[in-house]
Structure formats: C-alpha cells, structure tokens
C-alpha cells in the first residue's frame with residue numbers, strides 16, 4: 001500500500017505534539033494536522049500545572065520520597081478504585097520521567113511554585129513558568145527542530161477505515177494515508193450538544209461555558225470521528241466543573257474565604273476554600289444543583305479587597321468578581337440580593353431562613369473563637385456575618401474545566417471498540433479520552449499530565465507499530 005506518512009496525528013495540542021515527538025524518535029515519519037491556525041491547543045492556553053511525583057523539582061524543594069506507589073494509591077483511593085488500574089499505574093510510573101523530558105525540552109518548573117493541587121498530602125502540582133505556553137512552546141520548538149511536518153488550519157473530517165483498520169484521514173476533501181493515526185483532538189467543552197449527551201450534569205443553561213472558549217476546535221471531533229468507525233465511549237458524565245457567580249465568563253476557580261456557602265436547606269456543606277477538585281462536585285450535589293454565598297456589609301467592605309486566594313497555582317488569574325465595585329454593580333442588576341435580615345434574605349432567594357440563621361449563628365461563634373470548627377476552613381481572617389445589610393450571591397458549578405468522557409484505550413494507547421477490542425491502526429491520548437480521570441479529578445495538573453504522559457505513550461506505540469507494519473509489507477512484497 002502507498003503511505004504518505006508512518007503516523008498521522010490529528011490535533012496539535014500537548015498530546016499531539018508529545019505523540020509526534022515520540023513517534024519521530026522511533027524513526028517514524030509524522031504529520032500533525034491541526035484545525036486551528038496555530039499549534040498548542042488548550043495546552044497552550046492552560047494554567048500550565050503538571051501533576052507528577054518523584055521529580056527533580058520536588059527533590060530541590062526538599063520532597064525526597066514521593067513515589068509512584070504513593071501517587072497510584074492516592075488516585076485509586078480518591079476514585080474508590082473505579083479507575084483503570086493499568087492506565088493509572090502507567091501514569092504513576094511515567095509522569096516523573098515525562099516532566100524531566102519537558103524540562104530537557106526547555107520548560108521550567110520553579111521549585112517555589114510546587115503546589116498541593118489535589119486533596120493529597122504531597123505537593124505534586126508543578127506550575128510552569130509562562131503557564132501553559134511554557135509547556136506548549138517547548139513542545140512546538142522541539143517538533144520544529146525535528147522537522148516534523150504540520151498542516152495548520154486543516155480540520156480532519158473523517159478517519160479512513162478499510163478492511164477493518166484505520167489507514168489515514170480525510171481533511172478538507174484530501175486523503176492522507178498512514179498505517180497508524182493518533183487522535184489527540186482534546187475535549188468537547190465548546191460543543192453544547194455533546195455536553196448534553198456526554199456531560200449532562202455540567203449543563204446549567206446560560207451559566208455553562210468552558211475554559212476552552214478561546215480554543216475554537218475543542219468540539220469533540222476525535223470522539224465523533226472514532227465513534228463513526230465503532231469506537232466505544234466511556235466515562236459518561238465525568239469531568240471537572242468549577243464554581244462561578246455567573247457574573248461574567250471569567251475563570252473563577254476559587255471562592256473567596258470571607259463568604260459562607262449555604263444550600264437551599266440553609267446549611268453549609270463544605271469549606272469554602274475547598275480545592276476545585278472538591279468544590280464543584282459538592283456544589284452540583286446540592287438541591288437544585290446550586291448554593292448561595294452569604295456575607296454582610298463589613299465583609300464586603302473590608303475583606304473583598306484581598307484577592308490573594310484567587311491564584312494559588314500562580315497561573316496569572318486575576319479577576320474582580322468578588323471585589324466591592326463588581327458586587328455593588330451586581331446588586332443594581334439584581335444578581336446580588338440584599339436584605340436587612342437573614343430571614344428576609346433567605347426568603348428572597350428561596351432558602352430555609354430559620355436554618356440560615358442557625359448556620360450563621362454557629363459560624364459567628366466559631367469566628368469569635370478564631371476558626372471554623374465545622375468545616376475547618378483555613379481562612380487568613382474570619383468574618384462573622386452579624387450586621388446587615390446582608391448579601392446573597394447564587395453560585396453554581398457551571399464552568400467546565402475539562403471533559404472526561406471520551407475514547408477508551410488499552411495499555412498501549414490503542415483505541416478500543418464497543419467490545420473492548422483494539423481498532424487496528426488507531427491510537428489516542430489526552431482530553432479526548434474517557435478512561436483516565438474517573439468521577440473525581442485528582443488534582444490540578446492531571447489533564448496536562450494525561451496529554452503529555454499518554455501522548456508520549458501513544459506516539460511510541462504508534463511509531464513502532466507503523467514501522468513494523470511497513471516492514472511486514474516489504475517482506476510480503
């Protein structure tokens with residue numbers, strides 16, 4: 001058969017670039033096809049946190065004994081063992097080497113920026129200098145240095161499927177043939193129909209938007225293309241959702257420490273400083289999938305100016321959502337409710353007023369004693385809610401941080417069909433997968449981690465398989 005390349009990579013974000021580099025290293029000729037006018041995808045736009053253990057950065061920060069076993073146990077336990085042990089084991093064993101590889105390619109992860117990005121006990125969130133572009137640029141430069149072919153502004157519209165195997169792609173009416181194709185098209189956060197089908201619990205009407213909004217082709221193409229040739233879809237209704245006031249489409253990954261969040265029953269249900277791997281899920285589990293941030297005038301005036309809580313991972317996030325001018329403006333628009341008593345406030349937003357009074361009384365007692373002895377929120381200062389006017393802001397988990405439904409792969413990154421059989425010639429990695437994250441996102445950095453670690457795997461495996469297929473054809477000829 002006539003081949004144009006050994007490996008075609010569909011999507012030039014973090015997973016696609018990592019895959020291309022590894023396939024090329026195996027000796028395979030590669031072509032990256034990218035729908036957008038530039039490489040990098042969501043990876044380049046991201047906060048650039050990479051989740052890994054056993055790294056030189058951790059050792060430099062004095063963390064000498066974080067092992068793959070520890071990381072594996074944490075992720076499996078957090079998801080009550082409802083994760084794929086083979087894939088998580090692979091990730092645990094290879095994430096450290098993947099991070100060192102990024103450092104060799106030029107990414108920088110300052111030891112001072114290591115963060116606990118999940119609900120584990122060890123800092124494993126490696127924040128990249130330059131955020132996501134610090135990682136993407138290193139990969140793009142390396143691909144350029146290796147002379148890997150790229151076609152930009154070219155949206156792949158079909159996988160070529162002949163005699164039971166994938167043999168290439170069609171893009172803009174042109175066919176390109178290769179013995180292996182790697183699908184790395186990212187998630188589907190910008191595709192409302194797909195969200196309804198594969199991630200319905202994240203859909204809150206107009207409130208819903210994805211952090212990928214500036215990455216136009218995060219539309220789930222890879223899932224759709226692979227489904228058409230029989231690929232199975234797993235991980236339904238999983239992903240990461242972030243809390244938002246709904247005031248604007250600005251990234252708000254964290255709530256301010258000086259509010260309390262109460263549900264329709266008038267009760268607190270979490271520490272308001274919960275990491276985002278906890279907060280959005282808990283919010284979505286409340287009655288009517290929403291809650292209200294409650295505070296008083298003193299907190300609004302005195303506390304809201306301190307915005308340090310916004311950016312614990314040094315991703316450059318700075319937005320004025322919870323600052324006094326914004327909140328006053330939203331009062332005028334009716335989005336922030338105001339009342340002179342807690343019971344009147346509760347009536348306005350439809351929550352249990354007597355329970356709210358009780359919740360606030362308990363919180364105030366804790367604040368007077370210098371802490372939060374119900375949910376153990378570690379706030380820099382505690383603001384009791386004592387003197388009106390009182391305020392309520394509706395909050396929902398409606399910002400999509402990532403989608404985690406998608407393609408299934410085996411331990412060699414081969415895409416599986418609906419019967420768990422590998423589809424010959426087809427590989428996948430990154431946010432297009434549905435078999436990686438499980439019900440609970442383990443922590444900031446696991447999505448870029450998935451892209452780079454499993455992208456590298458897919459590239460090596462597809463590269464080797466393509467060369468073996470070519471050799472077999474030569475022998476047969």
Ligand SMILES: Cc1cc2nc3c(=O)[nH]c(=O)nc-3n(C[C@H](O)[C@H](O)[C@H](O)COP(=O)(O)OP(=O)(O)OC[C@H]3O[C@@H](n4cnc5c(N)ncnc54)[C@H](O)[C@@H]3O)c2cc1C
Pocket residue numbers: 010011012013014015016033034035036039040041042043044045046047048049050051154155156157184185186187211212213215216217218219221222401402429430431432444445446447448449451
């Ligand atoms: C603002 C923001 C902050 C984030 N912060 C973090 C973080 O700090 N840490 C973390 O782990 N995760 C973070 N994430 C999530 C993470 O960035 C992504 O999940 C991850 O980078 C996905 O990598 P990927 O290679 O799978 O997909 P992408 O990087 O999105 O690349 C997919 C590429 O495929 C292209 N494509 C799509 N369809 C086609 C088609 N039909 N033909 C050709 N090309 C196509 C797209 O244009 C895109 O370039 C963040 C995401 C965003 C948007």
